[in-house]
Amino acid sequence: MDSSTASHITKDPDICGGRPCIKGHRIRVMDIVIWHELRGYSVDEIVAMFPGISPGDVHAALAYYFDHLQEIQKELAEDEEAIKVKQPSKLDDKLSA
Numbered sequence: 001m002d003s004s005t006a007s008h009i010t011k012d013p014d015i016c017g018g019r020p021c022i023k024g025h026r027i028r029v030m031d032i033v034i035w036h037e038l039r040g041y042s043v044d045e046i047v048a049m050f051p052g053i054s055p056g057d058v059h060a061a062l063a064y065y066f067d068h069l070q071e072i073q074k075e076l077a078e079d080e081e082a083i084k085v086k087q088p089s090k091l092d093d094k095l096s097a
Contacts, residue, residue: 005067008060019075020064022057025050030075032061 010023020029027050035041036058041049043058065072 005060005064008057009064020061020068020072022053022061025053025057027053027061028075029061029064030072030079032058033065033072033076036062037065 008023009020009029011018011020015021016026016028021027022029022032032046035046035049036043043055046058047053047055
């Protein structure tokens, strides 16, 4: 991690399961990615949702994502799979019946 990203992003095994998150918060890098890249929220909209973070935090999270694509995409896939296991789709159940 370069120094500017390291000043905003941390990985601590006791916080968020060791996944990279914004320093001093439990907001994971992948949460920022979901809000920005998949849901289309702007940096300002994300900061407005979480007043304790700065635009620099959001940009650092996005920089971390683009520098560690495979790591974050793997985490996204793991979370998606965990959700499917916990909450199976009613549609899938009907289709397979």
